Amino acid sequence: MKDNIDNTQIDTNGIEKEDITVVDPQMARKAVFAAGVGNAMEWFDFGIYSYLAVTMGKVFFPNMTGTSQLVYTFATFAIAFLVRPFGGMFFGMLGDRLGRKKVLSITLIIMALATLSIGLIPSYDSIGVTATVLLLIARLVQGFSTGGEYSGAMTFIAESTADKKRGFMSSGLEVGTLVGYIAGAGLVTLLTFIIGDEKMLAWGWRIPFLIAAPIGFIGLYLRAHLEETPAFKAMEEEQAEERDHVSMKDIFLYHRKSLLIAVAIVMFYNIVYYMVLSYMPSHLSAVLGYGDTKGLLLILIVMFIMIPIVLAMGYFSDRIGIKRILIAALIGLLVLSIPAFKLIGNGNNLLVFSGLMILAVLLAAFQGTMPSLLPSLFFTDVRYGSLAITYNISASLFGGTTPLIISWLIKETSNRTMPAFYMMAACLIGIIVVALFVEETSGKALRGSPPAVEGKSEVHEAYKESKDEIWWEEEKQEIERKMEESPQ
Template identity: 25%
Template structure:
């Protein structure tokens, strides 16, 4: 495919602006559809995954969240094939339609109290459709913008797609806050939470209207006229010379890094402040709205910067900075959001005694009293340690011996409600505060600042990625080749992060222990990125010195 063939199809500046606006808006709407589930996780749990075990209910919600991500790679294969065979434009028209319909469907499902087990099953089915749609959306939008952009501005232009992912998260919070302000709290908990899901129908209409105005990518037009489109993009993605290495690097060195940092910054940040830090739900949403809106600009700055310094440098800097700052940033947010909790944990630490004391977060009811003790502490968000050598008589171990500071307690024969109330009362007597927290203004500003630090770390590892992945793969199989590793990484390494991190926190009793998952994935990823990403100024695939140019004769 010659440069002159592509040049014949080059869009005007006005068309490029329309491409960026329509692609970014569609991406915002589609990620809004996907993220509204996480933003309303607590209410979704009560409606579709009710359980006496609060931790299990939370884990089931995040498991449903993860299911959607788990099907993203299949969507990438399916829509990547269509995008490389039929075109970029029509493929992401299909993906945004599928996403809008599936999201609205969640808002129409009767609760588990009405239809029983059918409710969560239908929710999971719709999450699967959302995952399939999202698997085709990002690659299509990113490539579409990249193939319209001049090479010297590709990082900046595609950074609008990266910022749009955060935009979808911000939009989900805006809609939830508006609904909360217009609907009384009891009504919002009963039925009002469904409104944000139904809003996706309006967003779908707007997105389709904008995207139907677009023409096909100039690169795809040129390939189609020259008869150079791939016969089987999926197979060629793994047989094209050098592509296996590029897919491996894209999966672990790029996507694994960016996706775990992104979800830690926004979803783990939200769960951390709402859960163990007990900040008021609406205040958490406002804080994340402000931090997310500010952070969107970081992606544009990084994308523009990468056009000068290359794509590798921002990713390496962001990953290394994340390893150094991840725990300190969350420690700082914890001390600002709920300083009393840290003080109580230091002055009156909770120790549970029992050689056989174990806790299964996925069990509806724990098999031992000691396990129920741990379940109660986990539900309250209280950190604990287990002393397996300090247990007294066997009957005390079975009953669950525990201490707050120097005071030791044993309970047995209480029903669940009595036991939970008793544990909570004893902790409150020792200085623990379980009321919703509303930190002073200075602390709120500090929390927003720390969330913006996480936003900057995400921007460094994500802002230039659409341009990077477009440049890493040959045009004839670009949609498939970049979508497959991106959505495997984002679907499994990132999508399962809330579930895995919540499980780690539940089993360790430490509100910060879930961050180790992110730290390990990023540490491995930065090694792969250092080894596999090209250094120096950005280059088109055909200009790469390490990779063969696209050959029209290749089968």
């Protein structure tokens, strides 16, 4: 929501007071809630496959056994990530043209229907290899939808909140992700406990997929009643007459540095993310020999505890800065990954839980900061598209393949600490990128937007801080200069 401030305009090279966006706190909270709930629905749909990985392997790959069966199951998991970049390109560019709200509604519908279809596929025993092919098609549709979902939700929340609270408010998106995963894990755990492994394998695995459609339409209802983000509306008003849509070619030509930084950040984030939340339940059961219910229950408890930690990380990022939190978490993983996996492989319930919590707390530091950091890397007119492209390319290369690669490494080496080494390598790269190439943006305006404040009383202070030149102006001028010099 943008209010006009009744002050005399001052001729400066920076902004004028009437340009400052005054965000309605109630609308901002509504945006966070709706995006977070929709994201929870989306990741419930996407996450239940992870938590049913062992069962799905038996249903669709019955000729395989042990870790080989798990490798094939996670190959099916990873294949959805192959189309995520294409979904990101399609929905991202569409979101920069039509708006964030419309595209987020479309992605939610597609995901709900694709997940529902998985629950309707006959087993391998019924129709043979056709069942596996149908599963792959449904997973590809899920991946295409997810390509536009998470980056769009990040963009929507970041553009709907005041600068000084962007870290805390954006962390609500990851709370939604955890709630979705918790709902998926909780449902699978409860079903397994009630009906037992045998009935779960026969027909119980279908239930989580079959309830996806009604859950998805709840999220759709919430998103349909949102307003477009203030940043996007302001850009449309400013460029109403002469606006030319930025092409994908322009993004790769003139925003290359931000693209590369985002790819590297998403790389280490996704490796840790999918290691802890997607791969770990199967590691506990298939590799370490825990029962399916016990492994899922441990992860479920860990995720519940992570929720307040994620919010705390978002809160402190607004006060001490995103970079400090990220670098501390990366160093923590570099030092503690091996001890954590040693504890997880110990067999003692308390020690296993302690090892999981070490990884979970450090992952929570990423989850509390990424939803505000990543959108700040790009200008408003290319934010959704650029973020969708980079996030999904990196997630496809490094995130979705993590369970598959780790399963294969353990199978080939018989070393149960291989996940720790893989994670440490990613975090070492992350430390270099964050320390040298990421600018601190906590409390600052988003690239391409004037400052966003929570009330009219804050306008004067925001104006004083940016009246000469807003922080991204020089970077914007350099991009415009390159575009003018480039042959058409």
